[in-house]
Amino acid sequence: MSDICGDYEGKASWPELVGAQGVDAAATIERENPNVSAIILLEGTPVTRDISCTGVRVWVNTNGIIIEIPRIG
DSSP states (O other): OHHHHOSOOSOOBOGGGTTSBHHHHHHHHHHHOTTOEEEEEETTOOOOOOOOTTEEEEEEOTTSBBOSOOBBO
16 A cells, blocks of 8 residues: 555554454554544445555454454555
């Protein structure tokens, strides 16, 4: 994402959160990088393909568990 989003400060991805509860992970993401907002999405939810350098999509399953590495974009 750094090529698309340019220079930004703070953490850009959270692979250690895969398998964690989405709600808790969203709070961690926003604490570790206050320049972004975490958005929790249920797997399969249709989304646009735009890239947001201030957003992190947190994909969860029906149990609220993260299934994909959250990253800026």
